[in-house]
Amino acid sequence: MNNKIHVLYIDDEDNNLKSFRATLRKDFKIFTAIDAEEGLRIAQEEEIHVCIADQRMPGMTGTEFFEQMVKINPDPIRILLTGYSDIASVIDAINKGEVYRFIDKPWNIEQIKNSIKNAADIYFMRSELKDKNEKLKKLHSEMNQFVYSLSHELRGPLMSISGVSKLAKMEITEPHVLEYFDMIDSATLKLDDFIYKMLDFYRSTKIDNKVTKIFFKEIIDQQLEAYRTKFDLSHFKINIQINQDHKFLSDDAKIRVILNNLFSNSVQFQKQTPGEKWINLTIDVTESEAVITIEDNGIGIDDKYKTEVFSLFTRATQKNVGTGIGLYMVKEAVEQMGGRIELGSVLAEGTTIKVVLPSIV
Structure with a gap:
């Protein structure tokens, strides 16, 4: 099983792609793309954890690439490579929440390694939270069914007991026996009230409205x-x-x-x-x-x-x-x-x- 971080790097300079792959392939599983279109195809077909794109590319800028990528695969953490002259585009991308961070060109090997590892930590943390959220949704749905089923199953026999008690009281005249049935009625009333409270408790604590x-x-x-x-x-x-x-x-x-x-x-x-x-x-x-x-x-x-x-x-x-x-x-x-x-x-x-x-x- 390959436990390496999966990194997609998009750059229109072939030498940059080769250098990136040669330098980082021992630490990460590297995917490269020569243009945005190829990058989008890889992002759709492969499991990508971190995506790095050069801002200045012909046809589609790095920011524009990320905007398109979010539509097909929003999960990978995005890093933008840019020069100082592109700072306005970088700020725009960060404000829109499209990128995790940006790295100045030319990039430093240790800087980019640390950035990839930090970005991957965020990816896996989000993935874990997503899994837990799905489990919570499933549990919530099952709890919903359980609460309503339980209340129904409890109230059916309870109402039968109450009904039999009322019928018995119509046929009994001895005061001490009637007192016993009054105790039964009191107990069933309390239990019925508790069932309603249980349903109310469930409704009141639901997060969604x-x-x-x-x-x-x-x-x-x-x-x-x-x-x-x-x-x-x-x-x-x-x-x-x-x-x-x-x-x-x-x-x-x-x-x-x-x-x-x-x-x-x-x-x-x-x-x-x-x-x-x-x-x-x-x-x-x-x-x-x-x-x-x-x-x-x-x-x-x-x-x-x-x-x-x-x-x-x-x-x-x-x-x-x-x-x-x-x-x-x-x-x-x-x-x-x-x-x-x-x-x-x-x-x-x-x-x-x-x-x-x-x-x-």
């Missing part, structure tokens, strides 16, 4: 219907105000994760004492951003926990509810969309959370 038009009223109406099925909201006064006269582009799934977890927290972390319980949700949409504010008069958050509540598996209360991942998912989703989140809370008085999201162009 699936951008669509967002209509906040439709989202809130749909989620409120689900909340009323999931929670007993009969003791809550819920005030919702949505001001959206502008088009807003964002990731629908992540916005639902944000709203779902913020609203769930406002419901679950309420005081157990008598008195009015309220939740205020306001959404203001401008041409450039959406501001989501949710307030409640729940148990609040102690000052010592305020810097930790957005960390994974952190609970800011001893109350036995929640999974400790809700606000973490909110923060992740907000950051993935380039937004920011602000927390204000007073222990035993309530909490206000403000989320600002930019419209994704």
Whole structure:
């Protein structure tokens, strides 16, 4: 197996090509081309790690050659040979990102050796990163299938258990037996909630955003219907105000994760004492951003926990509810969309959370 660095050298002077090959063939695998056309053919057919081209060539300059080469094989690291008089072209090439570096003519053997080795290091590092990126994409796709398949496989039997429990409760009158089935219902509800949290966790941590038009009223109406099925909201006064006269582009799934977890927290972390319980949700949409504010008069958050509540598996209360991942998912989703989140809370008085999201162009 040949582990040498593969170098392509293009120059219209045949003597330069022969000298280059003779001097460097012991250290590198050398390909040479007498003009740009031959160089492009070699770059397309061979595995090239580093490409060196003279700037001044008839028909096509070195810079123009690299511009064409990028279209057929962008991977090789490019080095330009040039004289001082060509400095304007060199600067233009570097600014466009077409060349790794340039070398003055006449070139020094040690200088060009070091340049080739450094350029090859970059080539192999990029190649390794490219391979890892492909593996990550594959893993991401498999994880996507796994999460949705797992949630489906778990929820099917879970709903069967819940259904059988409800049927049994219709036929049983003994209080102590009904209590057992209530325990089953409570456990299945917690597990079902955890499955939803798992899906939300996956959606909130996805790096890519699936951008669509967002209509906040439709989202809130749909989620409120689900909340009323999931929670007993009969003791809550819920005030919702949505001001959206502008088009807003964002990731629908992540916005639902944000709203779902913020609203769930406002419901679950309420005081157990008598008195009015309220939740205020306001959404203001401008041409450039959406501001989501949710307030409640729940148990609040102690000052010592305020810097930790957005960390994974952190609970800011001893109350036995929640999974400790809700606000973490909110923060992740907000950051993935380039937004920011602000927390204000007073222990035993309530909490206000403000989320600002930019419209994704």
